[in-house]
Amino acid sequence: MAQIHPTAIVAPGARLGENVGIGPYSIVGDHVTIGEGTTVGPHCVIEGHTTIGRDNRILQFCSLGAMPQDKKYAGEPTRLEIGDRNTIREFCTFNTGTAQDVGVTRVGDDNWIMAYVHIAHDCQVGNQTILANNATLGGHVHLGDWVILGGLTGVHQFVKIGAHAFAGFASAVNQDVPPFMMVDGNPLAVRGFNVEGLRRRGFGPQRIAAVKQMHRLLYRSGKTLEQARTEIEALSASMPEAEIDVALMTEFLSQATRGIAR
Structure with a gap:
């Protein structure tokens, strides 16, 4: 019960x-689904077409599922989807999507989201991320798995941040x-690559060496982006242990839309 x-x-x-636990003075709307074991602290508002998975911890004064801050929004039944085992600290605001995108704002699993974080409409947040206090995502932002955003960091709308990146x-x-x-x-x-984070996640010496080489090709070699991308693609043959990491980088570079930070 x-x-x-x-x-x-x-x-x-x-x-x-x-x-499920619902704390004092919290409000849960008609179109909300909350999974087993999730707790909602006091004075929260969860509204809209919002689905929340299991074993999440949502602390006081959060607003989840409110309509997007987009003047084009015309009341379409867009959604917010939150996965499992997330910690969502005080005063966070997550909005639903818009019809101009996929119509869904998504937050994955096992994320650590600190106080005052804003996740705007149509954002796609992966798994195992850390968003420190007052991090703000504009609309349509994509965050890969294991991304870390420092406090007071702002991410412009439509920006993509690859897996394991650190701001x-x-x-x-x-x-x-x-990535x-x-x-x-x-x-x-760009100040370097996230070597300490990769070590903590179990990356071995060969995989870290491949990431170091990708960083060198992108930022230290003087090559154009297209030249660097071509040489990165070729790394899989000489560094098979890092094939998955090379594929992650090449796919990201092929989908970048705002130009990469260089």
Whole structure:
């Protein structure tokens, strides 16, 4: 049975899994589904067509599933989807999608999302990310798995940040950031690659050497982006242990739309 505080308001159409907790003065709308074991703290509003998975921890004063901050929005039944085992700290705001994109804002699994984070309409957030306090994602932003955003970092709309990338404190991210790279500043600059993060995630010496070579080709060789991309694609033959990492990088470079941070 769900544990609903007497002061909470849960609409008749809401669907709550077993052992869901709804804290004092929180509001859950008609089109909301919350999975087993998720807890919602006091004074939260969860509305819209929102689906939340299991074993999430949502702390007080969050707003999830409100309509997008987009003047083109005309009341379409767009959605917010949140996966499993996420921690969502105080005062976070996640909006639903828009009809101009896929219509869904998605947050994956096992993310650590700190206070005052904003995830705008149509964002696609992967798994195992860390978004520090006051990180802000504009509309249509894509974050790969294991991305880390430092506090007060702003990500421009339509930007893509590849898996394992790291953006330092108060960065202004207005171009696509390739996988594995470390960036910071305003204007944004690439400072290296995320070697410590990769070690912590079990990358061996061969895979780290391949990432180092990709970084060198993109940022230290003086080659054009197309020349660097061609040489990166060829790394799979000489470094088979890193085939998956090379494929991740080449796919990202082929899909970058705002120019990559260089």
